[in-house]
Amino acid sequence: MQKGTSLLKKKRVWIYAFLFTLTLINYVDRVSLSVASKVLKEEFDISPVAMGYLFSSFVWLYFLALIPMGYLVGRFGPKKVNGYGIGVWSVATACTALSTGFISLLSCRLIMGMGEATTYPAGARVIREWMPLKERGMATAVFHSGSLVGPAIGAIGFGWLISTFGWRIAFVVAGALGFVWLAAWLRWYSHPAKAPWLGDAERAEIAAGSISTSADPARTVSLALKGLARSSSMWAIALSHGCAVYATYFFLTWLPSYLQAEKGLTVMSSGIYTAIPYLGAAVLAIVIGRLSDKVMRPEAAESGQRRMVVASVLLASSVIFLVPAIDNTWAILFVITLSLATCASAISLNLSLVNDLVRSEDDVGTAAGFITAVGNLFGLLAPIVTGYVVAGSGSFALAFVVVGALLVIGSVLSMFCTRRPIGFAASGKQAMA
Numbered sequence: 001m002q003k004g005t006s007l008l009k010k011k012r013v014w015i016y017a018f019l020f021t022l023t024l025i026n027y028v029d030r031v032s033l034s035v036a037s038k039v040l041k042e043e044f045d046i047s048p049v050a051m052g053y054l055f056s057s058f059v060w061l062y063f064l065a066l067i068p069m070g071y072l073v074g075r076f077g078p079k080k081v082n083g084y085g086i087g088v089w090s091v092a093t094a095c096t097a098l099s100t101g102f103i104s105l106l107s108c109r110l111i112m113g114m115g116e117a118t119t120y121p122a123g124a125r126v127i128r129e130w131m132p133l134k135e136r137g138m139a140t141a142v143f144h145s146g147s148l149v150g151p152a153i154g155a156i157g158f159g160w161l162i163s164t165f166g167w168r169i170a171f172v173v174a175g176a177l178g179f180v181w182l183a184a185w186l187r188w189y190s191h192p193a194k195a196p197w198l199g200d201a202e203r204a205e206i207a208a209g210s211i212s213t214s215a216d217p218a219r220t221v222s223l224a225l226k227g228l229a230r231s232s233s234m235w236a237i238a239l240s241h242g243c244a245v246y247a248t249y250f251f252l253t254w255l256p257s258y259l260q261a262e263k264g265l266t267v268m269s270s271g272i273y274t275a276i277p278y279l280g281a282a283v284l285a286i287v288i289g290r291l292s293d294k295v296m297r298p299e300a301a302e303s304g305q306r307r308m309v310v311a312s313v314l315l316a317s318s319v320i321f322l323v324p325a326i327d328n329t330w331a332i333l334f335v336i337t338l339s340l341a342t343c344a345s346a347i348s349l350n351l352s353l354v355n356d357l358v359r360s361e362d363d364v365g366t367a368a369g370f371i372t373a374v375g376n377l378f379g380l381l382a383p384i385v386t387g388y389v390v391a392g393s394g395s396f397a398l399a400f401v402v403v404g405a406l407l408v409i410g411s412v413l414s415m416f417c418t419r420r421p422i423g424f425a426a427s428g429k430q431a432m433a
Helices: 013-044 048-076 078-098 102-116 119-130 133-165 167-188 200-209 224-228 232-263 267-295 298-302 307-325 329-357 361-393 397-417
Strands: none
Touching: 013 048, 013 078, 013 102, 013 119, 013 133, 013 167, 013 232, 048 078, 048 102, 048 119, 048 232, 048 361, 078 102, 078 119, 078 167, 119 133, 119 329, 119 361, 133 167, 133 232, 133 267, 133 329, 224 361, 232 267, 232 307, 232 329, 232 361, 232 397, 267 307, 267 329, 307 329, 307 397, 329 361, 329 397, 361 397
């Protein structure tokens, strides 16, 4: 940005809006099953273990599709690939209203997961194309914060729709939101070099602010998936990401059930209490992302220094250990808010770290797909493991301990194992580690 000029006066603020609302709708649809879980368990006689599999099923095809979708984003661009993705998942969400039992619910969640696999690879590529390096931490935080506001809106709005109109109408409304977003995306989104609504001065600012300090992006060799998978830094980011994603899926899938089962809340009141941590976390995550941009010089970012911020926020997230020892509901919500905010910051900052370290623009979508795929392998396990732990122990205490331990492990990985660039310099010398 030019000195003294507010980002709000820039046309690219609309790209921030697209990024935020994309993940917001994505997560409204994801959390819908969690909010409806009590009603669905009673109507279809679904056990806690079976519900754990339903919560997890979204991730199965999502996980398998992430890397291919990352490749497709690199090949065909984010506009087309993400357009197909949101269309598919919105149809699947709306069709959940036609479910008659476990199998039909499972089928809709599988298809929804496949469609949503375009979101993070496409978002990472959009940020790489549209945002100067000094804005990428905040841009990624805004992008990911939609995944926090989405569950908050979903918990309250979906809970109200279920209580007022029934769960079938609620799923139809959730699916319709995606088509509204899709119409705007297809009408207005394009690469900054081609966007007719973008002024020449801002177009030049974006191009100048995106130039790497370590290598000319135009002369950097693409690694593709095989090369990325040989990088120890890539794997460390992915595993750290997995620890954070496990925690977020635990909150996303089981928090409403925890509040209903152990705190005696109704569907509507549990939705309101679920929303509070997500809204607080969204604000804190954007603040942390902005601060990481402020303190990070471009050359420091490209050498992997953002990893120290990731490690710090993951360590702070492990405060979730304290929940089993707390009785007061408001105190529990405070701890969950702090843990969720710092955990969400770690996820968005890991995506920024990928943009910092990956040298080729063509690899960004694949790299984002890679870490999101590995992360969501952990996410796939979270609702299933939690289901077994709750069924076996009769409470959520041990489940919170598992989450806290993983967050500490993720912090260690981030601090010590994500130090070097991922890619090849123009000279052909390997810069990958």
